[in-house]
Amino acid sequence: VQLVESGGGLVQPGGSLRLSCAASGFTFSAYRMSWYRQAPGKERELVAGIFSGIGSTNYADSVKGRFTISRDNSKNSVYLQMNSLKPEDTAVYYCHARRPMATTGYWGQGTQVTVSS
Numbered sequence: 001v002q003l004v005e006s007g008g009g010l011v012q013p014g015g016s017l018r019l020s021c022a023a024s025g026f027t028f029s030a031y032r033m034s035w036y037r038q039a040p041g042k043e044r045e046l047v048a049g050i051f052s053g054i055g056s057t058n059y060a061d062s063v064k065g066r067f068t069i070s071r072d073n074s075k076n077s078v079y080l081q082m083n084s085l086k087p088e089d090t091a092v093y094y095c096h097a098r099r100p101m102a103t104t105g106y107w108g109q110g111t112q113v114t115v116s117s
Contacts, residue, residue, distance in 0.1 A: 001106045005021050008113045009112075009113070010114045011085055013086060013117055014084060015085050016085065019080040021079070023078070031052055031098060032098050033049070033071055035080045035095060037091035039092075047067065052100065062088075080093070086115060087116060090115050092111065093110060093111050093113050
């Protein structure tokens with residue numbers, strides 16, 4: 001199993017980034033995919049998730065209206081479009097895959113997002 005994130009970087013406040021996660025080694029379409037983030041000195045937190053099947057989504061309150069999660073099952077990929085970025089969005093962003101009803105899943109290696117002027 002592999003989850004490979006890309007698209008992180010340095011961006012000014014108010015800017016945008018699009019993160020990508022390429023998955024392999026499992027039946028991607030059957031898994032719930034999520035993005036988490038972890039800032040220095042803080043716990044890892046859920047940012048957004050998208051379910052298998054009809055692809056319903058959920059978001060942390062702090063990113064609602066600014067971030068959009070999407071998936072392309074034909075490309076085994078999940079994306080996170082981040083707009084109106086704020087300094088407090090600075091963190092390492094991780095891709096996560098989990099089968100429905102499972103208690104554990106798979107993690108990517110993370111990609112750094114830094115929002116600073």
